[in-house]
Amino acid sequence: MERKAICHFYLVASLVSVLLNVCVHGILVESITEDGSFVLPLDILKEKSIPVPNLDEEAVVQYAGGCSEKNQCHNGGTCGDGGACACRKGTSGVMCERVDECQEQPKKCGKGTDVECVFTTDNQGGGSATCQCEDSNKEFDKKLKLCRVPCTSWGCGEFGTCGAQRFCVCQKGVSGDRCEVVDQCQSKEVDCGGENSGAACIMGSDGKAFCKCNVVLQGFDYDKKVCKGCNCGVGSSGCQMQGGKKVCSCYPPYKQRLDKCERCDCGLNEGNCSFSGAGEKRCDCPPGFTMPKDTAVCTQKCNSTKRCQNGGLCNTDGVCACSQDYTGPWCETPRWCANTPCGQKGDDVECQWDKKSRKGSCVCKKPKTFYRAEDRSCQECDCGPYGQCLVVDGEKACECKAGYAEDSSRCKRK
Numbered sequence: 001m002e003r004k005a006i007c008h009f010y011l012v013a014s015l016v017s018v019l020l021n022v023c024v025h026g027i028l029v030e031s032i033t034e035d036g037s038f039v040l041p042l043d044i045l046k047e048k049s050i051p052v053p054n055l056d057e058e059a060v061v062q063y064a065g066g067c068s069e070k071n072q073c074h075n076g077g078t079c080g081d082g083g084a085c086a087c088r089k090g091t092s093g094v095m096c097e098r099v100d101e102c103q104e105q106p107k108k109c110g111k112g113t114d115v116e117c118v119f120t121t122d123n124q125g126g127g128s129a130t131c132q133c134e135d136s137n138k139e140f141d142k143k144l145k146l147c148r149v150p151c152t153s154w155g156c157g158e159f160g161t162c163g164a165q166r167f168c169v170c171q172k173g174v175s176g177d178r179c180e181v182v183d184q185c186q187s188k189e190v191d192c193g194g195e196n197s198g199a200a201c202i203m204g205s206d207g208k209a210f211c212k213c214n215v216v217l218q219g220f221d222y223d224k225k226v227c228k229g230c231n232c233g234v235g236s237s238g239c240q241m242q243g244g245k246k247v248c249s250c251y252p253p254y255k256q257r258l259d260k261c262e263r264c265d266c267g268l269n270e271g272n273c274s275f276s277g278a279g280e281k282r283c284d285c286p287p288g289f290t291m292p293k294d295t296a297v298c299t300q301k302c303n304s305t306k307r308c309q310n311g312g313l314c315n316t317d318g319v320c321a322c323s324q325d326y327t328g329p330w331c332e333t334p335r336w337c338a339n340t341p342c343g344q345k346g347d348d349v350e351c352q353w354d355k356k357s358r359k360g361s362c363v364c365k366k367p368k369t370f371y372r373a374e375d376r377s378c379q380e381c382d383c384g385p386y387g388q389c390l391v392v393d394g395e396k397a398c399e400c401k402a403g404y405a406e407d408s409s410r411c412k413r414k
Contacts, residue, residue, distance in 0.1 A: 067095060075099065076121035088127050091119055101129035110145030114138075141167050149177040159203055173207055184209035195226030210240070219246065235261035257281075267297030292319045294328060299329035304329075325358060336360035343376030370396040387411030 007280035036399045050409035060196035063168035066083025067073050073085035077096030080086050085412045087096035102108060102117035109115045116134070121127040131140040133147035148167055160179030163169040170179035182196035185201035186275070192201040194270050199211040199220045211220035219230025230239035230246055235254030240247045250261035257264070257275040264273035266283035274282050283291040285298035292299060301318025302308050308320035312331030322331035327338050334353035342351045342362035349371060353360045362371045364378035370391045372379050383398035383406070390397045400411035 069094070075119040076127060088119075088121065088125065090127055090129065099129050105129075107145075109140065112145070112147060115140060115147050136276075141165070143167075151178070171207070173209070174203060182209050191225065192220065197225055198227040210238075212238070232256070233262075234259040235263065265297070266291070267295075267299070269298040269300070271298040290318055294322075294327055295329055297329070302330070325353070325355075334360060341376075342371070348378045349376075364391075384410040384412070384414075 067077075067079035067085045068083060069079075071251075073079050073087070074093075074095050074097045075088060075091040077085040077087040077091065078312035085094065085096045087093070090100055092098045092100055099117060099119040102119075102404060109117045110128065114134045116132050117126050117129055118132045120130045120132075131142075131145075133140055135147060137149060138147040139150050140146075143165070144167075150166040151168045152164040153162050154162070156162050156170070159174040160168040160170040168177060168179050170176070173183050175181045175183055182201060182203045185192070189212065190201055192199045192210040197211075197220075198215060198218070199213045201209055202212050204210050211222070213220055213227035213230075215227060215238075217229065217231045218227040219241045221228050221241035221244075223241075223243065223358045228241055230241060231246035232239045232246070232250065235250050236248055237251050240249075246259045248256040248259070248261050250256055253263055253265050254261040255264035255271070255273060255275055256262075258279045259340065262275070262283065263273065266273045266285065269289050271286060271289070272284040274284075276282060281296050283298050285291055288301060289298045290301050291297065299319075300306060302314035302320050303318065308314050308322070308331050310326045310331045311321065312320040312322040312326065320329065320331050322328070325335055327333050327335045334351070336353060337351035337360060340351075341360065342349045348364060348366065348369075350363050350365055351360060352363050362373070362376070364371050366378065368381045368389065368391065369378045370381050371377075379396075381391055381396055383389040383400065386404040387398045387400035387406070387410075388400055396409065398406040398409065398411050400406055403414060404411045405414050406412075
């Protein structure tokens with residue numbers, strides 16, 4: 001058929017728009033079908049960058065011919081007399097192929113390649129634009145604009161909770177359908193080396209990722225990206241190598257002192273406790289308190305109302321200078337007793353100091369008990385059925401009946 005330029009006006013609104021583009025761009029008609037339907041080759045439209053629905057050649061012919069029993073209207077539209085589609089609210093186009101909200105809001109469903117903006121019909125003759133995931137096991141998360149697997153009450157792992165919308169809500173620094181991805185690990189911001197490094201990248205309790213060695217008593221060397229022997233002792237929660245030096249993570253109230261975790265306590269009056277690089281204990285005491293070197297705890301400063309005891313003197317720093325026999329914040333504790341010579345026996349035994357003789361002793365508090373120095377404990381005073389047990393100056397003594405004498409702390413027949 002001889003080519004010639006034509007420009008027909010069709011009653012169908014969307015085809016009129018296409019034909020106007022044809023006239024403007026000077027596209028020649030390829031052919032006209034036997035029933036008079038106008039046919040535009042799809043490659044010509046694409047070559048001229050004319051916007052058309054995402055359809056093939058056959059579909060373009062169908063658009064030109066209108067709707068029929070064979071060519072149904074899209075998105076719940078109904079085919080009326082004359083082959084014209086009556087579209088539901090929210091859709092438009094010759095065949096109701098256009099979802100208005102999807103066109104007007106191109107970022108409605110995010111940037112994912114596994115999701116499509118579609119029109120979902122309802123039973124009242126209407127419908128709405130929704131984001132439909134390709135994977136039927138996933139649902140669209142409107143907040144993150146991603147297709148995700150919905151969660152249950154227990155399915156979000158250590159670093160997430162199942163939210164009201166049935167998607168895992170992950171703590172900062174963690175992502176994934178099950179909060180299983182540590183962002184710093186995935187981005188290699190924290191690099192734990194290859195498979196042979198012996199370490200795994202995990203999330204720490206402080207919200208930061210770190211490399212944890214698979215073998216106990218090893219720490220990760222971040223410079224060489226390998227695990228090395230590393231032990232921070234009692235109170236340690238982890239050990240790492242940074243710049244060739246050991247870095248200890250310690251459980252409270254332990255802090256790193258040199259290359260070990262050691263207890264760091266500033267007493268009942270609190271105060272932030274730390275160790276200097278040389279291992280010296282430091283207490284950041286509250287106002288009105290100070291840390292004497294011999295006690296190493298935060299103590300209220302001495303003054304005219306809060307006096308030092310047992311002959312101690314209050315110096316200009318508000319610290320009691322004690323005599324050689326006493327120690328403690330207020331010089332209240334005999335130095336002999338401070339070293340716990342009587343053992344850790346709670347309320348059973350008491351350490352006593354004689355100022356005149358300058359001697360200490362361990363005295364049991366309960367009656368008829370005596371202190372045994374061998375194991376630093378209080379024992380019941382018992383001489384057996386043939387004698388009476390006495391405690392004299394803290395020592396056991398047996399007073400035996402006639403015909404009996406003490407033998408191995410018991411009254412026995414002579």
